[in-house]
Amino acid sequence: MALRNVVKVGDPILNKKSRVVEKFDERLSVLIDDMFDTMYAENGVGLAAVQVGMLKRVVVLDVGDGKIELVNPEITMQEGQQEESEGCLSVPGEAGITRRPAKVQVKAQDRYGKWHVYTGEGLKARCFCHELDHLEGILFTSRVIRKIEEK
Numbered sequence: 001m002a003l004r005n006v007v008k009v010g011d012p013i014l015n016k017k018s019r020v021v022e023k024f025d026e027r028l029s030v031l032i033d034d035m036f037d038t039m040y041a042e043n044g045v046g047l048a049a050v051q052v053g054m055l056k057r058v059v060v061l062d063v064g065d066g067k068i069e070l071v072n073p074e075i076t077m078q079e080g081q082q083e084e085s086e087g088c089l090s091v092p093g094e095a096g097i098t099r100r101p102a103k104v105q106v107k108a109q110d111r112y113g114k115w116h117v118y119t120g121e122g123l124k125a126r127c128f129c130h131e132l133d134h135l136e137g138i139l140f141t142s143r144v145i146r147k148i149e150e151k
Contacts, residue, residue: 001030001037004052009091009139018050018057018135021071024113028058032069032111035060044089046127048134051090059108059131063124073108073132076117084126085148086140096144104128 007013021028031054039047039060046061059070080102087095104125106118120128130140 001033003041004034004038006038006042006047006089007051007053009141013050013053013055014090014134014139015137016050016055017137018048018055021056021058021109024071024109024111028056028071029111031056031058032060032071036062036067036069039089042089045123046131047089048131050134050137057135059135061124061127061131063120063127065124068118069110070106070108070118070131071110071113073106073128073135075104075128075132076107077103077105078125078129079103082122082126083145084123086126086130086144088130088140090134091139091141094141095148096141097146097148098126098130098140098143099145100126100129100143106132 045063049056049058057072078101082102086098103121
């Protein structure tokens, strides 16, 4: 496994849409493993492939209840609303309150191409939405309804 550089705000790749993954091979597995290592090293809870310079529809996350890898994810259900603070490894030093669904269901493949369905509430729902936004070239800063000072 290896640590990858996290792309920072200002890099135009963060504003691009990611491509669908069609090859489920060793290179994809290495990318996913590297993304987990990078996310943990940066003290993050989620990371999209675009944040390490790869325009692939791949996301990893761990909000404290175990690793989740999402390949070609899509939100299939959302309900309720929450307003909570968010930050981003690609936007260091900035944080803000965003409005996101309270509960989200995501359908995605794993590194082998097998489909799974995940449901998240609270932080996990926010993380799903935040990371899937990255795949569309959207940063959390465009969703901020109130800026907050990061400590």
